[in-house]
Amino acid sequence: MMKIMKKHDILTPVIGLICMLLLQVSCSDPWDEHARDNEGLTNEPLLERLEKEPESSEFMKLLHASGVDKTLDGNNAYTVFVPENSRIQAVSSSLQNDAEALDRFVKNHIAVSTHRLNASADTVRLTMLSGKTLDFVNSEIDGAAFSKSNQAGADGMYHVITDALIPRQSLWEYMSDHNDELQNAFILSLNEYNLYDTAVVEDPADYYLNNEFLRNVGDMRDENQRFTYFVLKDADFTAEVEQFLPYVNYRNHADSSYAIGQYEIVKDMLFKQAYSKDNLPAMLLSASNVPFPVDKSAISQSVRLSNGWVHILDRATLPVVNKLVDTYVQGEEPSRFSESVTASTFHRIRKDPYGEFFKDIMVQNHKVSSLSIFYNLPRMYSTTYDVYWRALNDIQNNVFQQRVGVFEFNPRPSEEDPEIPVHAQIFQFPYTNVEQNDYNEVYLGEFTLEEYDRILTVLQGAATTDEGINTLVLDYLRFVPKLKTN
Template identity: 75%
Template sequence: MRKYHILTPIIGLLCVLLLQISCSDPWDEHARDNEGLTNEPLLERLEKEPESSEFLKLLRASGVDELLNGNNAYTVFAPENSRVQAVASSLQNDAEALERFVKNHIAVSTHRLNASADTVRLTMLSGKILDFVNGEIDGAAFTKTDQAGADGIYHVITEVLTPRQSLWEYMNAHKDEQQNAFILHLNDYNLHDTAVVEDPEDYYLNNEFLSEVGDVRDETKRFTYFVLNDGDFTAEAQHFLPYVNYRNHADSSYAISQYHILKDMLFDQAYDRDNLPAMLISRSNVPFPVDRSAISRSVRLSNGWIHYLDRPTLPIPNKLVDIYIEGEEPWGFSASVANRTFHRVRKDPFGELFTDIMVQNHGVSSLQVAYQTPRMYSTTYDVYWRALNDVQANVFQQQVGIFEFDTRPSEENPDQEVRESIYVFPYTNVEQNNYSEVYLGEFHLADYNRIVPILRAMGTATHGENTLVLDYLRFVPKLKTN
């Protein structure tokens, strides 16, 4: 008991000390680190900095100095006088450019020198986002750091932080290039008849490139984009045209072909020329081989890089990627069998987990499970399935049919809509404990469009004989030979 009483005041004192430490204000700590400087407003500190005098002139001329009124904390990155003098004349007669330039050197809140390899992205008053990493901001080094005022910090840097265009701004400024012109054309032109005509929340997201490939307006993201010269872009679109026959409409088919050339030339990470990997993978899983020798010039943007190619580097076979339809992701059923439908997690002989669907003992003759695909190229496809029969003592059969995505009135009953058959594969055995793919055959898709694959059970209500099971369907597009 005596030990308890002796320890009680010590523990209490430790708790008080810990409470004081935990409640300390980071700004108070910052003030202690810069004692003697924090009583002066940031603007007054900048006025006393010899190397910030030229930037201070632009700050006041732009009117941005009124923001530094002590109501908020800011970080100012002031370029050396000689760097500011080199660009000042180009800003004198453009008030908007001057304001944007100055704001690109000021970040909200306080940011000390970041000498680590971890990138901190700073949002500047210009709306641009600059990388702060390894003792540099946007590539500019520091000659003086962490100079504190009462309402912020300033650093002196070796280069000006001229606002760069985003990829979207660059495209709009270079409309004479065919790739850019086509992307901007998508603001008002719908590639497909089913496209949304107008999005009242965001007009530009009617543009399929922005909505489906990448929203290159976004300053928070980073992109790498490749551009072909006009002649190569036209030639590539013509070369790919046979794979995108859209309702036998020449103009629409050509526009879709152009889209499919450029959609695999945008990538989500930013790579300068020297750091480009040998292979990039597009969002649609197309492998893009990188040939640095084909890059004629590169342009740095606020949210990435553009690399101009003097020749095409993406072969058509690379674009013909396999399409997988997962069995556990059906679009619909021909009858209600929810209580007999199972999504199963299985492990293959190599230890890889996968999920499939099994519909068993449902009592429905010729039960159908429908799926839908993305838009598929107009070419011939080899079709495979993986279907695991591991819980039944018998072999059963099932079949796959390929149907048009668009419906049309039935000839027998005009009020009823039906899907026309493209091809129906024969019933195929689902052997016991077979983890391998099974080749079903091939079919030809004449039109660029979605399709509806249908998995159909045997025409019997007998349990065990009308089972359906599917891990995936795989569609392998074939290269055209003529």
């Protein structure tokens, strides 16, 4: 039977829809929004609009004198940030007889495409025609406020700003200009000198490709990145290197050890965030996980750069003990096995009693006597290490044993057969029980590494083919370097 709708059943949704439409109209006038989105819009070319702007007259003189005005030919859209006349007058005299500096200055005020006033807290990085990247945030560009904004022409937009955007040096340019300072000179020397035999194929398009600092710590040439860099005065830098030499004994070669000591000091002086002196946190963490305590009272000078800040220290602030950070070996990330046991290898996800998830590796029922799992470690300091593991035996009803060995990373010819490469043993820990359901770290003992170098660590199972007895399991190994007392 067809249902007959009552009159009020039809009117109720209609009335609701009308109310919603009235509410939208009362809150927002689409013509007002259209006007705001096109504030200052005309069909005039951008150059003509700039010529009529009272506060752009001084900048326009520089624009024409540099020849950059020919770039604003209507074929592409640009945004011009125009400093007020008084700000241009303050710097124009220094540009009159330097065509290159004039060109760079003018281009540092022009960005490709149109960019409206950014009043949000989100930083937008604008690449200027100068090649510099400026931060555009909170109604400011590179710290200069807006006195007039969103003036749009047919082929672009301009804003009037309260300060000139002086092109700043990048960190790499600053370092190159201050190459008489020992710390900077060392980093620059890596353009020609490699610490390790890790040089990549030379690329004619990138002369600096083999600089290990740029490649491994931070490419300070990059205008799109942001850096904070601390510089020690020459005497302090030398003292820090000499203090650290006992930890970087490289094959008893004094020159190589000293160069590596310099690298170990400077690699923890660069951070991939930009902090002014006022905004520096109490502690920074370097790329190699070294905690760097910030003592603002030790900063004698700060220099703002296009891609960060340099802070000059009048004394060293990073204790040696801070640089001796723990090295972790994750069990689930081996480099290889002594034999293929893929079908018996399990990468597991477990949860500890505190509710934290972790990954580990378990190799079970593989029928291989003395099965070994190999792990490659980074370069390690020449000192003594305490070694721990966490190994969870949670699915077997018996205790089993395994052990850890430390070997030289680079292979040597075998004494029995020179054609077979072997890794010389540095230290072998004894077999240790893997107790049931033990989530705690277990201390294995200590060993001494006489030379600064990479090492190979090996987790080895019991010398038997019996299932359940030769199981291997590992969450992680932890190597804790010790501070030398003499």
